[in-house]
Amino acid sequence: MLGENFVPIRPGFGGFDEPYERARVVFMGVPLDVTSSYRSGTRFGPARIREASMNLETYLMSADLDIFERLGVADVGDLVISSTDLAATGECIERAVQKFRDDGKVPALLGGEHTLTYFASRALKGVFIVQLDAHRDLRDEYMGDKLCHATVMRRVLDDLPPKRLLQVGVRSCSKEEAEFARSAGLRAYGVEQVLGNSGKVVADIRRRVGKAPVYLTIDLDVLDPAFAPGVATPEPGGLSTLNLFNLVRELGRLNICAFDVVELAAPYDSGITAFAAAGIVYELLATMASSPK
Numbered sequence: 181m182l183g184e185n186f187v188p189i190r191p192g193f194g195g196f197d198e199p200y201e202r203a204r205v206v207f208m209g210v211p212l213d214v215t216s217s218y219r220s221g222t223r224f225g226p227a228r229i230r231e232a233s234m235n236l237e238t239y240l241m242s243a244d245l246d247i248f249e250r251l252g253v254a255d256v257g258d259l260v261i262s263s264t265d266l267a268a269t270g271e272c273i274e275r276a277v278q279k280f281r282d283d284g285k286v287p288a289l290l291g292g293e294h295t296l297t298y299f300a301s302r303a304l305k306g307v308f309i310v311q312l313d314a315h316r317d318l319r320d321e322y323m324g325d326k327l328c329h330a331t332v333m334r335r336v337l338d339d340l341p342p343k344r345l346l347q348v349g350v351r352s353c354s355k356e357e358a359e360f361a362r363s364a365g366l367r368a369y370g371v372e373q374v375l376g377n378s379g380k381v382v383a384d385i386r387r388r389v390g391k392a393p394v395y396l397t398i399d400l401d402v403l404d405p406a407f408a409p410g411v412a413t414p415e416p417g418g419l420s421t422l423n424l425f426n427l428v429r430e431l432g433r434l435n436i437c438a439f440d441v442v443e444l445a446a447p448y449d450s451g452i453t454a455f456a457a458a459g460i461v462y463e464l465l466a467t468m469a470s471s472p473k
């Protein structure tokens with residue numbers, strides 16, 4: 181029915197398990213773990229995030245609603261991918277996202293390394309991409325690779341007009357990336373801006389995006405390592421979990437057509453990062469549940 185091969189996993193994210201046909205949001209795990217230049221283990225991300233999600237309430241005090249009652253959520257399990265053939269894996273991801281979109285669903289990807297965002301974005305035309313990340317991921321090449329976790333947004337920009345990428349919470353890049361970002365006219369909101377006045381940041385994003393569909397990509401390293409130690413590439417000086425909850429509660433009101441949560445390096449995590457990831461997704465789902473479709 182879905183075209184790709186999935187390993188069914190029960191319970192799925194949050195234990196919602198609505199039938200695919202009736203769901204508005206469809207989760208899939210993408211245990212991609214190929215290009216990390218430092219810590220590996222992102223292949224265990226989907227399992228750890230699902231596990232954490234089972235231990236958080238589906239009623240959210242912040243939104244005064246139970247996601248379970250308000251939003252159809254399905255989880256089709258983990259996409260079966262090759263751990264050696266990145267191009268073939270990418271085609272599977274792209275086709276799955278395309279299929280969910282064709283069926284009117286909001287694809288929700290549990291990573292997995294950030295590279296998956298490139299493949300997912302190929303299936304989403306005419307979108308804005310809002311990237312929550314410590315890093316800009318704009319290198320043209322990294323250690324000889326044109327496509328990896330450090331170049332993923334540069335590859336996205338091969339197809340996406342620069343105006344349609346908005347980077348939030350960024351605080352680290354190379355000189356080459358800074359120069360590229362400047363010459364391309366990329367819009368970025370640094371971590372100080374977010375901490376200083378997140379309302380202004382969100383208002384500016386809303387003004388640029390309007391009602392256009394948005395792909396929200398959440399790299400967990402946007403959080404400070406104190407709040408998210410289990411990521412592939414920790415970057416000091418980031419957001420707190422509560423900062424990110426607040427941001428996601430606002431950004432969730434945009435016309436979210438797809439989202440992902442990436443870069444959980446489970447072997448380095450005590451559970452803090454996985455729970456933060458699940459909590460962020462719950463906040464996002466609750467906001468989507470209280471927003472008109």
Ligand SMILES: [Mn+2]
Nearest residue numbers: 294313317399
């Ligand atoms: Mn990233």
